[in-house]
Amino acid sequence: MEAIPILRIFDEAKAREFYCGFLGSEAGFEHRFEPGLPLYMEVARAGLRLHLSEHHGDASPGSTVFVPMRGVHAYHRELTAKRYGYARPGVDQASWGDVLEVADPFGSRLRFCERRDG
Numbered sequence: 001m002e003a004i005p006i007l008r009i010f011d012e013a014k015a016r017e018f019y020c021g022f023l024g025s026e027a028g029f030e031h032r033f034e035p036g037l038p039l040y041m042e043v044a045r046a047g048l049r050l051h052l053s054e055h056h057g058d059a060s061p062g063s064t065v066f067v068p069m070r071g072v073h074a075y076h077r078e079l080t081a082k083r084y085g086y087a088r089p090g091v092d093q094a095s096w097g098d099v100l101e102v103a104d105p106f107g108s109r110l111r112f113c114e115r116r117d118g
Contacts, residue, residue, distance in 0.1 A: 004042075006051040007108045008059040012039050014105045015052050019043045022084045023102070023110075025050070061107040072100050072114035 009015040019025045020043060028042035028049070038054035048067055053059060069075070076091050079102070089102045097115040104110070 002049075004049050004051055005063070005065045006053055006059045007063060007065070007104065007106070008061050009039075009052045009054055009104075009106050011105070012054070015041075018086075018104050019050070019052065022079065022082055022087065024078065064109040064111055067110060067112045069112050069114055072098050072112050075112060076100050 016027070020027055023043075023045065025043035025045040025048075028044055030039060030041040032039055038056075040051065040053045040055060040058070043050050043052060046069075048069075050065070072091060076089070079087075079089060079100075086105065087102050089100055092099045092101070094113075097113045100112040102110050102112075
């Protein structure tokens with residue numbers, strides 16, 4: 001069984017810049033009922049799949065997605081090297097692991113966490 005979070009977006013160009021450009025995800029399928037209507041699309045990277053929706057009622061802004069992963073420090077270096085103008089995330093140490101949190105342009109957060117052994 002797989003869960004795929006749905007996150008609300010309000011601007012397709014900003015969503016693509018953040019999720020594909022900054023986070024390095026690849027766009028998957030895209031759906032509109034007809035031209036000019038809201039977009040529903042998938043982005044994916046390294047096993048993480050997210051659905052992004054412009055549809056009213058699909059999701060609420062301000063959600064948080066917890067993403068367990070390995071290599072959070074390498075991912076942090078990759079993101080920092082992009083010099084994205086709207087986010088400069090750091091890695092915080094929590095009791096359960098190292099956490100890299102980024103907020104998308106629509107108020108949702110992605111919390112990437114690498115558990116520490118011990």
